[in-house]
Amino acid sequence: MSGYLGCKGYLKYLGFIPVLFLALAVFMTGCRGQGDEPGKGQQPSLAAGTPDSIRQIAEARGLSQKDVEAALKTYIPSGRFDEYVLFASGGHSGQVFVIGVPSMRLLKTIAVFTPEPWQGWATGSAETHEILTGGDMPIGENRTLNWADVHHPALSETDGDYDGQFLFVNDKANARVAVIDLRDFETKQIVKNPNTISDHGASFVTPNTEYIIETTQYATPLPFHEYAPLEEYKEKYRGLATFYKFDREKGRIDESKSFSIELPPYWQDLCDSGKKVSDGWVFCNSINVEMATGGINHGAPPFEAGVSQKEADYLHVFNWKKAEEVYKAGKVNDLNGMSVIPLDTAIAEGILYFMTVPKSPHGVDVTPDGNFIIASGKLDTHATVYSFNKIMDAIKNNNVEGKDEYGVPILTFADVVEAQVEIGLGPLHTQFDADGNAYTSVFVESTLAKWRLGPPIYNGPDPWTLVEKIPVQYNIGHVVCAEGDTVAPDGKYCVALNKWSIDRFLPVGPLHPQNFQLIDISGENMQLLYDMPIGVGEPHYVQMVKADKLKPWLVYPEVGFNPMTMSVDPEAASVGNEKIVRDGNTVKIWMSAIRSHFNPEHITVNQGDKVTMYVTNVERARDATHGFAIEGYNINLSLEPGEASKVEFIADKPGVFPFYCTEFCSALHLEMMGYLLVKPSPGS
Ligand code: RUQ
Ligand code: CUA
Numbered sequence: 001m002s003g004y005l006g007c008k009g010y011l012k013y014l015g016f017i018p019v020l021f022l023a024l025a026v027f028m029t030g031c032r033g034q035g036d037e038p039g040k041g042q043q044p045s046l047a048a049g050t051p052d053s054i055r056q057i058a059e060a061r062g063l064s065q066k067d068v069e070a071a072l073k074t075y076i077p078s079g080r081f082d083e084y085v086l087f088a089s090g091g092h093s094g095q096v097f098v099i100g101v102p103s104m105r106l107l108k109t110i111a112v113f114t115p116e117p118w119q120g121w122a123t124g125s126a127e128t129h130e131i132l133t134g135g136d137m138p139i140g141e142n143r144t145l146n147w148a149d150v151h152h153p154a155l156s157e158t159d160g161d162y163d164g165q166f167l168f169v170n171d172k173a174n175a176r177v178a179v180i181d182l183r184d185f186e187t188k189q190i191v192k193n194p195n196t197i198s199d200h201g202a203s204f205v206t207p208n209t210e211y212i213i214e215t216t217q218y219a220t221p222l223p224f225h226e227y228a229p230l231e232e233y234k235e236k237y238r239g240l241a242t243f244y245k246f247d248r249e250k251g252r253i254d255e256s257k258s259f260s261i262e263l264p265p266y267w268q269d270l271c272d273s274g275k276k277v278s279d280g281w282v283f284c285n286s287i288n289v290e291m292a293t294g295g296i297n298h299g300a301p302p303f304e305a306g307v308s309q310k311e312a313d314y315l316h317v318f319n320w321k322k323a324e325e326v327y328k329a330g331k332v333n334d335l336n337g338m339s340v341i342p343l344d345t346a347i348a349e350g351i352l353y354f355m356t357v358p359k360s361p362h363g364v365d366v367t368p369d370g371n372f373i374i375a376s377g378k379l380d381t382h383a384t385v386y387s388f389n390k391i392m393d394a395i396k397n398n399n400v401e402g403k404d405e406y407g408v409p410i411l412t413f414a415d416v417v418e419a420q421v422e423i424g425l426g427p428l429h430t431q432f433d434a435d436g437n438a439y440t441s442v443f444v445e446s447t448l449a450k451w452r453l454g455p456p457i458y459n460g461p462d463p464w465t466l467v468e469k470i471p472v473q474y475n476i477g478h479v480v481c482a483e484g485d486t487v488a489p490d491g492k493y494c495v496a497l498n499k500w501s502i503d504r505f506l507p508v509g510p511l512h513p514q515n516f517q518l519i520d521i522s523g524e525n526m527q528l529l530y531d532m533p534i535g536v537g538e539p540h541y542v543q544m545v546k547a548d549k550l551k552p553w554l555v556y557p558e559v560g561f562n563p564m565t566m567s568v569d570p571e572a573a574s575v576g577n578e579k580i581v582r583d584g585n586t587v588k589i590w591m592s593a594i595r596s597h598f599n600p601e602h603i604t605v606n607q608g609d610k611v612t613m614y615v616t617n618v619e620r621a622r623d624a625t626h627g628f629a630i631e632g633y634n635i636n637l638s639l640e641p642g643e644a645s646k647v648e649f650i651a652d653k654p655g656v657f658p659f660y661c662t663e664f665c666s667a668l669h670l671e672m673m674g675y676l677l678v679k680p681s682p683g684s
Pocket of ligand 2: 595663665
């Protein structure tokens with residue numbers, strides 16, 4: 001029943017669009033809960049021939065035949081590994097979660113945009129602090145950003161397939177993009193876009209990770225720190241699509257080789273890169289073709305009404321290879337150190353075209369063969385399928401139905417559309433399997449819809465039709481299927497990434513977990529296998545990669561390894577070179593850590609001294625991590641075997657401060673400590 005309440009919320013939310021009342025009423029049944037009493041299982045009814053040992057357990061636990069099957073499909077015995085790995089957006093936590101499939105066990109939290117003490121992330125080491133502040137705001141004081149709204153992870157690709165090397169994530173709130181190296185699962189770089197304050201269409205990679213794409217969400221003046229009143233919205237406000245050049249060798253974004261394209265002030269939304277036949281193109285949705293500026297507080301229509309007045313918005317079609325040529329030819333403006341292709345140039349050079357998409361579109365997804373581009377309106381019941389060949393023909397023949405206010409050509413809708421597939425109310429995002437099926441999350445009705453593509457990717461009977469829908473609990477945002485956005489999807493599993501869980505878990509107060517639901521798609525019918533509560537809000541996109549594509553290090557390759565440079569640090573402490581060196585009021589300390597002591601253990605400095613510590617974990621054993629915390633100085637490091645780290649602080653607090661290892665590394669871990677003695681300066 002609570003599922004029904006969830007849907008009622010949407011009635012209110014969408015109530016200003018009367019036509020939707022009818023549609024919602026029709027679909028409301030799809031919103032209802034699954035009929036079970038919250039927290040209670042179904043009645044057991046096991047198949048004949050089930051061994052007694054299993055029957056007894058199932059009966060005692062109230063498990064049905066289906067429950068037992070689901071349990072067997074997800075259970076991973078101790079010491080065995082999962083087949084797939086999810087890289088999940090950590091939402092406002094600013095981090096990334098790593099989860100095994102099918103067990104749905106949380107394997108790791110990767111610190112990205114938010115300090116994370118257990119990893120020593122920006123809680124002591126100079127290097128991690130440098131990475132975090134690398135994404136600082138280019139203006140103002142006190143500018144270190146300590147949180148982010150992580151939306152979309154993107155694994156690096158080679159020929160359109162995940163290669164397991166890097167992961168990119170964006171921060172919608174501040175328009176930042178981070179680079180994570182999957183050799184050690186650590187963040188290596190955070191880049192702040194100097195010209196836009198928010199993004200959403202990020203992170204998406206081109207098929208060989210030439211570029212990482214980021215588009216503006218909410219239009220602001222260009223650059224965002226210029227002031228212009230909302231009355232000047234059409235003239236002064238702009239969107240941007242930024243193409244960050246990725247240097248695979250260095251494992252970093254190269255801002256000096258990156259460029260942006262100026263866009264009209266529609267709110268650019270999600271993107272997907274063309275692949276195979278459509279390689280060289282990028283497709284990004286947008287909303288607010290109305291260029292509404294809100295103003296409910298002085299009688300204007302609120303944004304939600306203003307932005308969805310018109311029947312259609314624009315899907316942006318970019319020729320990124322052409323844009324790269326134009327950028328290299330220097331036809332750009334320099335804006336805060338970023339090369340920006342002006343909108344007029346983008347139009348004149350044939351870099352940008354529009355296609356209309358009905359009813360407040362959101363996601364856009366390219367089929368594995370690259371032939372079709374699928375976009376869905378949040379207030380629509382269809383997925384609209386565009387043909388890449390038809391788009392190319394329309395561009396070649398200048399087959400346009402007009403231009404927008406800024407002169408961008410709009411391709412004739414009827415001539416670029418391949419199909420419109422009726423799938424349910426509120427479709428958002430689409431993934432694919434290996435058999436020519438698409439899986440679309442349907443938000444308003446809380447379902448996952450499986451439907452057939454058409455030729456040439458699916459050549460069987462009944463192309464472009466709905467196959468099956470499965471209810472999910474509740475309010476599904478994204479869906480992810482195994483490698484389901486690559487050129488070679490695996491099928492097998494999808495995970496519904498539900499915003500609301502309502503009645504699925506033990507209550508933990510008014511702030512409920514989100515619900516990741518594992519769904520088996522390998523059989524004739526989709527089967528719900530497992531609910532995983534996500535105790536952190538609010539994840540968006542997730543990618544699912546075959547576990548054997550990842551080749552992470554189990555210890556750092558050599559002692560004295562600096563994760564920032566991914567090489568041995570010439571300054572690193574090692575066994576035998578531990579020392580304390582004073583030079584005026586600067587004190588440098590080289591310290592080793594090994595079970596179960598630090599060397600040195602006594603450090604005496606004067607109040608006001610500038611202290612630099614080089615600390616190395618000299619262990620070679622797997623999992624022999626040491627922490628290094630200085631009490632009262634707000635410092636904690638995590639030193640993985642081989643890792644060298646650097647700590648810098650001013651010893652401004654006089655007194656005696658124990659330092660200790662924060663990882664329970666051995667039987668004598670409690671004894672792994674030392675004293676920092678700070679002698680008061682004579683005047684204090
Ligand atoms: S967006 S569902 Cu970034 Cu769809 Cu969240
Ligand atoms: Cu090292 Cu505890």
